[in-house]
Amino acid sequence: MDRKPPLCTLCGSRPSIYHRCYSGERLCARCITKTLRERVERTIARFKMFKYDSRIAVAVSGGKDSLNLLHLLHEIEEKFPKAELIAISIDEGIEGYRDEALRFASEACRRLGVEHHITSFKELYGFTLDEIAERNIGEVTTCTYCGVLRRRALNTAAREVEADRLATAHNLDDMAQTALLNLLRGDLKRMRLMHPAGFSLEGFVRRVKPYCEVPERESTLLAYIRGFGFQTKPCPYAGEAMRSDIRRFLNYMETRRPGTKFIVYRTALRIIESLGAVGEAVGGVCKLCGEPTTGEICRVCQLLGELEKR
């Protein structure tokens, strides 16, 4: 059996380390990094995600995706001297999990010389996620609480650091999963919200997803190539059942038909774009907290209200 890898399809000089099945390329470590950085740059340009002088808050959890995105944006930003990068992390209060991840996030920021802000659920809402999980006996899952509260926390933190963009590291797998999830639930409104260009709404820092075309597998490989520490432990509360099923299905299909995840993601974008009004959102403010919302009382206040009752 052949133990010698073929030469890199792109540079033709270094031995390849990875077979990118969906394109047929065999790539060396340097060309994997280069092609992924270029892909992120193209995504940013295609969706006009940043201005030349944007103050960009990057949501950094300490996992592979967000650390990769932070490094890539740091490199891309060098070409834009007027742009600024600030890392923000949310400490949900998950003992033995988030504390480890935050150490990886802090280390990376220190190494890159990027300002790092940490905001916690406890500070913002009075509860850690562990305390919420303990109190939560209703129908809403802990993951739902976490998702809703984290989204708000990120927006609050981004506003506090006066950022005009909030970049999150959703990868291609996340996007394809969300697309199918919303399709299977028949939720076109949610599907519209997944658009990587985000939307503008008073009180919301525009959220963009420059990492949305990087497959999760290649993200893991990139973190390995770069050799920095990142969290490999899954969240103890992980397991939104339907998403896990979809994830398994998409992984299975990707093995059988490489490129499936790209097709699902791109088709979702075409559906969203054909619905029109991309980049627009209408809404008012929450009667209780004054934060932007599409209803009368925002989801955060609804969920926190449920907890207070217990």
Added chain:
Amino acid sequence: MIPGEKADVATAIEELLKTMGEKLERELIDPLSGTPLPTALILLNGVEINNLEGLETEIIDGDTLTLLPVVHGG
């Protein structure tokens, strides 16, 4: 593994599974096809095994096998 005997990545993983057990197997191998799952990256001396001969890639003394879980989140 027996010194001097030919072995491949699959043999090494089988040996690992004997000590690491079922949990690792679930992370690594698709029970239906017997091939590595897309949720794991297996590298031989820094080269992903699908870029070589997959599980049938020959291994020799001194090789480094790296198993990377593609963990969701981050």
